[in-house]
Amino acid sequence: MKKYYYYIPLITFILLILFFSRQLFLNKDPSHLPSVMLDESFPKLEFNQLAKYNLLTIEDIFSYDKPSLVNVWASWCVPCKIEHANLMLLKNKHSIRIYGINYKDNLKKADEILNLDGNPFYSIGVDSSGRIAINLGVYGVPETFILDRNGKIRYRHVGPILEYDIRETILPILTKLEQDD
Amino acid sequence: MLVELGHFCLALALSVSILQFVLPIIGIKLKSTRALATSTYSSYLFFCLVSFSFISLMWAYISSDFSVALVAQNSHSLKPLIYKVTGVWGNHEGSLMLWILVLSLYSLALSIIGKNIPLKIKSIVLSVQGLIASAFTGFILFTSNPFLRLLPPKLEGEGFNPILQDIGLAIHPPFLYLGYVGLSITFSFSIAALILKQADSIWIKWVRPWAMLSWTFLTIGIALGSWWAYRELGWGGWWFWDPVENASFMPWLAATALLHSSIVAEKRNTLKAWTILLALIAFSFSLLGTFIVRSGVLVSVHAFASDPSRGIYILLMLILFTGGSLALFAKNAPKLKSGNMFSPISREGAIVINNIIFSAAAATVLLGTLYPIFIDALTTNKVSVGPPYFESVFIPLMVPAILLCGFSPMLTWKRAVFDNMYERIIFIFIVSILITSFLIYIRNGSAMTFLGIFLSIWLFLGTIYDFFERILRGKSFNEVAKRIVSYPRSAYGMSFAHIGVSIFILGATMSTAYKTEIETSVQIGDKIIVENKELIFESIKQNQGPNWLADVATFRISHNESDISFLYPERRFYPASQINTSEPAILSRLFYDLYIVLGEKDIKNKNFAVRVYYSPLLNFIWIGIAFMAFGGILSLSDKKHRVSYKTLRKNRNLSIK
Amino acid sequence: MIKLFKYAVILFLCSAPSSLYSQNNTNLESNSLVLQQAKELYEELRCLVCQNQSLLESEAPLALDLKELIKEKLKEGKTKKEVKDFLVERYGEFILLLPTLSLQNLFLWIGPFIFLFIGIIFAYKFYTNFNRSSNKTKTLNPAEKKNVQKILDEKLE
Numbered sequence: 001m002k003k004y005y006y007y008i009p010l011i012t013f014i015l016l017i018l019f020f021s022r023q024l025f026l027n028k029d030p031s032h033l034p035s036v037m038l039d040e041s042f043p044k045l046e047f048n049q050l051a052k053y054n055l056l057t058i059e060d061i062f063s064y065d066k067p068s069l070v071n072v073w074a075s076w077c078v079p080c081k082i083e084h085a086n087l088m089l090l091k092n093k094h095s096i097r098i099y100g101i102n103y104k105d106n107l108k109k110a111d112e113i114l115n116l117d118g119n120p121f122y123s124i125g126v127d128s129s130g131r132i133a134i135n136l137g138v139y140g141v142p143e144t145f146i147l148d149r150n151g152k153i154r155y156r157h158v159g160p161i162l163e164y165d166i167r168e169t170i171l172p173i174l175t176k177l178e179q180d181d
Numbered sequence: 182m183l184v185e186l187g188h189f190c191l192a193l194a195l196s197v198s199i200l201q202f203v204l205p206i207i208g209i210k211l212k213s214t215r216a217l218a219t220s221t222y223s224s225y226l227f228f229c230l231v232s233f234s235f236i237s238l239m240w241a242y243i244s245s246d247f248s249v250a251l252v253a254q255n256s257h258s259l260k261p262l263i264y265k266v267t268g269v270w271g272n273h274e275g276s277l278m279l280w281i282l283v284l285s286l287y288s289l290a291l292s293i294i295g296k297n298i299p300l301k302i303k304s305i306v307l308s309v310q311g312l313i314a315s316a317f318t319g320f321i322l323f324t325s326n327p328f329l330r331l332l333p334p335k336l337e338g339e340g341f342n343p344i345l346q347d348i349g350l351a352i353h354p355p356f357l358y359l360g361y362v363g364l365s366i367t368f369s370f371s372i373a374a375l376i377l378k379q380a381d382s383i384w385i386k387w388v389r390p391w392a393m394l395s396w397t398f399l400t401i402g403i404a405l406g407s408w409w410a411y412r413e414l415g416w417g418g419w420w421f422w423d424p425v426e427n428a429s430f431m432p433w434l435a436a437t438a439l440l441h442s443s444i445v446a447e448k449r450n451t452l453k454a455w456t457i458l459l460a461l462i463a464f465s466f467s468l469l470g471t472f473i474v475r476s477g478v479l480v481s482v483h484a485f486a487s488d489p490s491r492g493i494y495i496l497l498m499l500i501l502f503t504g505g506s507l508a509l510f511a512k513n514a515p516k517l518k519s520g521n522m523f524s525p526i527s528r529e530g531a532i533v534i535n536n537i538i539f540s541a542a543a544a545t546v547l548l549g550t551l552y553p554i555f556i557d558a559l560t561t562n563k564v565s566v567g568p569p570y571f572e573s574v575f576i577p578l579m580v581p582a583i584l585l586c587g588f589s590p591m592l593t594w595k596r597a598v599f600d601n602m603y604e605r606i607i608f609i610f611i612v613s614i615l616i617t618s619f620l621i622y623i624r625n626g627s628a629m630t631f632l633g634i635f636l637s638i639w640l641f642l643g644t645i646y647d648f649f650e651r652i653l654r655g656k657s658f659n660e661v662a663k664r665i666v667s668y669p670r671s672a673y674g675m676s677f678a679h680i681g682v683s684i685f686i687l688g689a690t691m692s693t694a695y696k697t698e699i700e701t702s703v704q705i706g707d708k709i710i711v712e713n714k715e716l717i718f719e720s721i722k723q724n725q726g727p728n729w730l731a732d733v734a735t736f737r738i739s740h741n742e743s744d745i746s747f748l749y750p751e752r753r754f755y756p757a758s759q760i761n762t763s764e765p766a767i768l769s770r771l772f773y774d775l776y777i778v779l780g781e782k783d784i785k786n787k788n789f790a791v792r793v794y795y796s797p798l799l800n801f802i803w804i805g806i807a808f809m810a811f812g813g814i815l816s817l818s819d820k821k822h823r824v825s826y827k828t829l830r831k832n833r834n835l836s837i838k
Numbered sequence: 839m840i841k842l843f844k845y846a847v848i849l850f851l852c853s854a855p856s857s858l859y860s861q862n863n864t865n866l867e868s869n870s871l872v873l874q875q876a877k878e879l880y881e882e883l884r885c886l887v888c889q890n891q892s893l894l895e896s897e898a899p900l901a902l903d904l905k906e907l908i909k910e911k912l913k914e915g916k917t918k919k920e921v922k923d924f925l926v927e928r929y930g931e932f933i934l935l936l937p938t939l940s941l942q943n944l945f946l947w948i949g950p951f952i953f954l955f956i957g958i959i960f961a962y963k964f965y966t967n968f969n970r971s972s973n974k975t976k977t978l979n980p981a982e983k984k985n986v987q988k989i990l991d992e993k994l995e
Binding site for chain 2: 877881882884890891892894895930931932933934935936937942943945946947949950953954957958960961964965
Binding site: 140 | 900
């Protein structure tokens with residue numbers, strides 16, 4: 001009689017090992033998450049104004065005919081400070097339009113920081129309750145979305161944007177989006 | 182200096198363990214009894230070296246030697262002594278040291294207790310133990326060395342995760358490892374049986390006590406971990422189906438199946454391939470748990486800091502031990518001869534069903550734990566598999582097992598006649614239904630709740646009935662007393678363990694279904710009323726621990742005029758790590774637990790957020806588990822185990838083929 | 839002896855302490871339906887930023903916001919399912935601790951049945967194989983049977 005079924009445990013185990021190896025060698029961070037908002041239109045949201053800065057409106061986003069960035073930030077968030085200089089760089093050197101969403105912040109302090117370090121944002125919307133961020137599927141600050149010219153979300157960046165990220169992901173995606181259509 | 186000596190001993194231990202692995206193989210090839218016999222001495226030597234190495238590491242912790250990198254990272258001079266000691270295994274490197282210490286202890290125990298096991302079998306077992314020991318010792322030395330020095334040394338340690346400063350958590354790893362690693366002995370015995378292509382009933386008799394011992398330790402270890410989660414995490418829950426919890430639960434399920442199947446293997450000399458497979462799988466689950474906790478493929482609150490190179494090393498170990506043993510199983514298991522048959526309706530038949538259910542349960546826990554990885558690999562989506570899944574799948578699986586367990590001890594061996602059984606089963610069934618419907622009458626609850634209560638009563642009555650039926654067979658009181666005394670310890674053990682399961686089910690069901698939860702914010706003088714108990718927030722004061730500052734609240738709990746007690750929940754702040762934690766205070770009575778968590782302080786109006794949980798019969802969970810563990814110990818103390826290790830003297834020098 | 843034991847059990851039952859169960863769970867009724875539903879939802883949703891905790895067990899800022907949002911939506915009269923769908927639209931199925939019954943999760947849900955089924959097949963094979971091989975073994979002759987019966991009877995005494 002054939003004793004093929006004695007091999008079942010071994011075969012099951014080999015399959016398991018294949019999955020484990022893939023997970024290990026791809027060195028994926030299991031806590032990294034994709035956004036489900038990808039390829040969705042930027043949701044129709046309403047914001048409050050921050051001090052003297054331009055108010056972010058949904059019309060702004062949809063009337064602009066170039067790709068843009070939406071950055072979720074707060075003055076209390078340390079990585080946001082790291083990213084600030086890079087956002088300035090994107091605005092000044094690469095003339096990218098960046099919309100800011102100020103997340104659960106002390107508005108006075110947010111204003112102070114922009115006064116001190118410069119304002120990289122074309123316009124700013126305040127999300128004092130964190131509700132808007134939830135509508136965007138945001139996990140925390142900082143987080144950045146790349147929108148195409150039609151206002152569709154095309155990419156999501158979690159954590160601060162570093163020089164490396166600008167070079168390797170942000171700019172290539174922006175140029176690609178510009179060449180499309 | 183001591184640290185370097187410990188490091189050196191560990192390196193020596195690696196070479197000794199390699200010798201322990203290699204020499205018996207040479208002995209078999211060259212038919213040299215001397216070479217075979219060295220395995221015993223290797224195991225002695227390995228134990229001494231590893232113990233010394235472990236003690237030197239412990240000394241570095243006790244003396245707060247912050248020139249040792251590991252101590253500097255994980256300890257703090259202000260920590261209480263007990264947590265300095267237990268802090269040794271509170272991190273990846275140290276816990277591995279504990280792992281091999283326990284491994285060396287088991288090999289030593291086997292060498293000493295197993296004097297009468299035929300040399301050939303014993304040396305193969307010790308050789309496999311040597312291979313496991315060298316793999317793990319190598320793992321420590323090459324990827325996770327605990328003895329590395331720091332230059333320049335630190336003046337103060339970097340603290341210690343405050344949430345880990347708890348006695349339940351501190352002592353649960355040793356028990357858990359005694360369980361995990363104990364399964365290595367049953368694993369090695371199974372390898373020996375597969376290599377020699379023979380597993381007779383005396384072989385099962387050697388294996389069974391180790392399986393029982395590991396199961397008992399695992400039970401205690403899991404319970405301690407769960408007890409810690411209950412008292413520390415502050416949500417009144419005690420089991421979260423976290424990957425790390427599942428990692429300890431899977432070997433437990435496999436070991437439970439192994440315990441039962443080995444009874445059949447011993448009695449009928451059959452199901453041997455299956456029993457061997459369970460032994461292989463149980464230890465593989467232990468290794469898998471190690472992989473899950475340390476490789477970072479799954480996220481968990483309990484996971485150690487992960488490092489891919491460690492992950493690869495553990496993966497290689499998994500391939501070597503599990504892959505190797507399963508390949509050997511596929512090749513040699515069909516050659517094992519089977520003994521006697523039994524009818525599907527018999528005690529053995531019931532155990533077969535128990536095994537199917539427990540294996541399916543273990544496989545299901547594995548599936549749920551790893552499913553996020555599968556989905557991540559095969560699609561671009563991410564899924565979560567959480568407690569609701571496990572509860573909705575695991576509980577229905579266990580229901581038939583408990584139903585079966587209620588009457589299967591009454592079934593006769595080999596072939597049961599159901600005619601004799603009807604009366605008993607119907608009696609137990611009616612009584613259980615009566616009690617349950619009485620409860621339905623006096624109290625609301627869901628169908629699941631009453632199912633749980635019914636199962637608990639059913640199992641309890643079934644077990645008690647079986648016991649009394651055996652005892653009361655005596656016709657006079659003298660005879661009954663005699664039967665009570667002569668009733669085998671292993672049978673007592675079984676009854677205790679099953680009653681433990683019943684108590685556990687009752688506790689788990691009641692404490693979940695009738696838990697009352699109050700979330701509120703209170704000022705001094707405020708009153709909360711829970712289940713006829715009055716909680717008064719009397720005062721708050723600042724307190725200082727060895728490495729924390731705390732707000733300590735005083736709650737006065739009055740059950741009635743004369744029965745008054747106090748609870749002191751704390752909100753702690755650890756300056757070293759800048760972490761706030763809540764220390765729940767628990768009033769634990771036999772029939773209920775009252776659990777108070779002091780939350781964040783609202784500076785504006787001097788309010789404190791407070792959560793109060795009232796869980797009826799929660800203690801039955803721990804009592805039930807204690808009964809199970811005690812059943813394991815009783816069963817271990819049965820004299821038949823000693824006999825099986827003693828009566829072999831005449832076969833001692835079994836010739837080498 | 840056994841009869842005695844049975845009667846004792848039934849007697850004990852009749853006098854069972856009912857005080858233990860007599861208190862009624864009034865608290866549950868006083869809590870509003872919304873809070874009850876919200877709690878059920880918290881248990882089924884993942885705290886996204888802390889790993890392997892449900893919303894119920896989490897004090898992370900995002901979790902607190904989500905809890906607040908869920909309560910509001912329920913107060914607006916949304917059903918549990920609508921609230922879940924809203925969150926899944928934004929955070930994906932990852933937020934659900936109880937995976938949905940979809941093609942992707944098919945194996946997760948039928949897996950336990952498959953495992954049981956495999957076990958039953960093996961048990962069936964085990965019994966039938968044995969019967970086939972054990973048919974060949976000889977049976978006892980009448981004299982032997984009598985002998986065995988005698989020994990058994992003695993044992994049972």
